[in-house]
Each structure stands twice: as structure tokens, then as C-alpha cells.
Amino acid sequence: xxxxAGIFFKKAETNPTLGQALVDMLDGCQHRGLDSTGFALxxxxxxxxxxxxxxxxxxxxxxxxxxxxxxEQGAKLVNEKREGASxxxxxxxxxxxxxxxxxxxxxxxxxxxxxxxxxIKDVGTAHDLDRIYxxxxxxxxxxxxHVRLATESExxxxxxxxxxxxxxxxxxxxxxxxxxxxxxxxRRLEARGFEFRTDNDSELIAVYLADKLAQGExxxxxLEQSVDxxxxxxxxLVSTKDGIGFAKDRLAAKPMVMFExxxxxxxxxxxxxxxxxxxxxxxxTTEPAPGTFRTWSR
Numbered sequence: 329x330x331x332x333a334g335i336f337f338k339k340a341e342t343n344p345t346l347g348q349a350l351v352d353m354l355d356g357c358q359h360r361g362l363d364s365t366g367f368a369l370x371x372x373x374x375x376x377x378x379x380x381x382x383x384x385x386x387x388x389x390x391x392x393x394x395x396x397x398x399x400e401q402g403a404k405l406v407n408e409k410r411e412g413a414s415x416x417x418x419x420x421x422x423x424x425x426x427x428x429x430x431x432x433x434x435x436x437x438x439x440x441x442x443x444x445x446x447x448i449k450d451v452g453t454a455h456d457l458d459r460i461y462x463x464x465x466x467x468x469x470x471x472x473x474h475v476r477l478a479t480e481s482e483x484x485x486x487x488x489x490x491x492x493x494x495x496x497x498x499x500x501x502x503x504x505x506x507x508x509x510x511x512x513x514x515r516r517l518e519a520r521g522f523e524f525r526t527d528n529d530s531e532l533i534a535v536y537l538a539d540k541l542a543q544g545e546x547x548x549x550x551l552e553q554s555v556d557x558x559x560x561x562x563x564x565l566v567s568t569k570d571g572i573g574f575a576k577d578r579l580a581a582k583p584m585v586m587f588e589x590x591x592x593x594x595x596x597x598x599x600x601x602x603x604x605x606x607x608x609x610x611x612x613t614t615e616p617a618p619g620t621f622r623t624w625s626r
Contacts, residue, residue, distance in 0.1 A: 366449025505562030571625025
């Protein structure tokens with residue numbers, strides 16, 4: 329089943345309630361997926377790149393491989409920390425992102441890379457992750473989240489959502505649905521040199537969109553094209569360093585509801601997630617029509 333949620337604050341690049349808002353929204357739809365939870369958060373708190381890796385039982389060896397790969401790629405390690413199932417580094421690096429990202433992927437399980445993006449995901453609920461990672465204390469401009477009911481892969485941190493656009497910086501996706509022309513589209517991208525780390529169709533959507541952005545297209549145009557290029561049933565949210573957007577297929581089998589005012593836009597699978605942002609207040613919500621898309625950015 330799974331559930332998705334996203335929020336974009338219109339008036340400030342840093343809002344202290346970002347983490348709290350997404351925890352509340354995902355708690356509202358947690359019944360749609362109790363296996364794992366994840367957040368893609370955008371916070372401008374450092375000047376370089378942040379990379380988050382999943383560490384296994386042999387954490388020491390994983391950390392050593394990551395540090396060796398960073399040195400080999402010419403990235404200067406500025407900060408590091410162990411956190412839950414993750415090893416997080418901040419680095420100074422001014423080379424090409426794709427070869428750097430692929431090299432780091434070969435060293436360890438890379439969850440995200442970006443100058444603003446940080447993906448935090450693990451088994452458990454939104455409140456479980458908050459206790460481990462301190463999600464509620466994270467400030468930022470916008471973010472998306474996902475609760476997962478595992479149907480096609482194992483319940484473990486790296487299989488949780490969101491997914492980042494492998495090989496690109498600051499692009500993440502949360503998705504409810506199934507892309508039926510997955511392998512056809514993946515083979516086309518692989519023929520152009522793109523790499524994939526999972527067989528998850530959410531990763532495909534992220535790379536597909538990030539590739540279009542890298543070619544100079546706007547996020548709005550990329551989403552418009554996605555409605556025609558992607559086969560299947562889907563509702564998804566995409567986030568970049570500058571904003572968020574959504575797209576729905578023309579059958580609209582997967583739910584999505586939206587609330588917008590002068591301060592923010594919030595989108596989720598169910599209205600209960602939006603109500604968590606404004607307890608006790610009636611909300612004027614809308615449901616995006618089939619085959620529609622929209623973006624918000626600064």
C-alpha cells in the first residue's frame with residue numbers, strides 16, 4: 329500500500345518545524361506502511377556535499393572503505409558521524425558528481441548525496457526514526473517522506489524509501505504505485521551510461537527526472553513528460569534543492585490530496601496527514617486530477 333507526504337515552506341529557506349511537520353504527516357498515514365519509514369530533508373547548513381551511507385554489521389570496515397574511496401576521489405573529509413544505521417560525511421569536492429557518486433556507491437551503500445539533501449531512512453515508524461535520528465529537530469525549507477509496506481523486497485534500511493537519483497545531486501523521490509515499463513526505460517538509461525543500485529521503480533523515476541533536469545529542462549516540463557513516458561499507476565512527489573513537485577497518472581488509482589495557503593503547500597496520500605499540521609482546524613483540500621502535475625520553487 330505505502331504512503332507519501334511532502335511539505336514546502338514558501339517564505340523561508342529555513343523553517344524550524346520541517347522535521348516535526350514530516351514526522352506528524354507520516355505518523356498520520358503510518359497505517360499504510362509499518363515496515364520502514366524515510367525522510368528526504370533539505371537544509372542549507374553546510375557548504376560542501378553531504379553523503380549518507382548504510383553501514384552493515386562490519387561497520388568499521390565500511391567506514392574504512394568510504395574514507396579510502398573519498399581520498400581516492402580527491403574529496404576532503406570535513407566532518408563525519410555514526411548515526412543509527414548510517415555513516416554520514418560532509419566533504420569538499422569540486423569535481424563531476426556522476427563519476428564521484430558511482431565510485432562512492434561501489435565503496436558502500438550510498439543513500440543520498442547533495443549540497444542540501446539528506447535522506448534518512450530505516451526500519452520502523454516515523455517516531456522510531458525520530459528517536460534514533462532526531463528528525464523533529466531538523467530545520468529546513470522542504471522535504472518529502474514515505475511509509476512502506478514491503479511487498480517485493482526485504483525489510484531493511486537500504487530497501488526503504490525515499491530514493492535519490494543515483495549519480496545526481498539533491499534529487500529525491502517518494503512514490504506510490506508501479507511503473508510497468510520499468511525495464512524498457514531502465515535499459516535506455518543504462519545504454520547511455522547510467523547506473524542503478526536497485527530494481528526499484530522509484531529509483532528509475534528519480535534518475536529519469538534528474539537526467540532531464542541535467543539537460544536543462546525545467547522540473548515542470550520533466551513532470552509533464554513523465555505522465556506520458558511512464559506506464560502504470562502512480563502518484564509521486566519529487567524534491568530538488570529548489571523545490572518540490574508531483575505527478576499523477578491518467579487513471580489516478582493512487583490517492584493524493586493537497587492543501588495550500590500563503591505559507592506552505594502540503595501533499596499526502598491521505599487527508600489525515602494534512603490534518604496533523606493544523607489540529608482541530610477544518611481544511612479546504614483538493615485532490616489533483618488524473619494526469620496532472622505541478623511544481624513549487626523559489
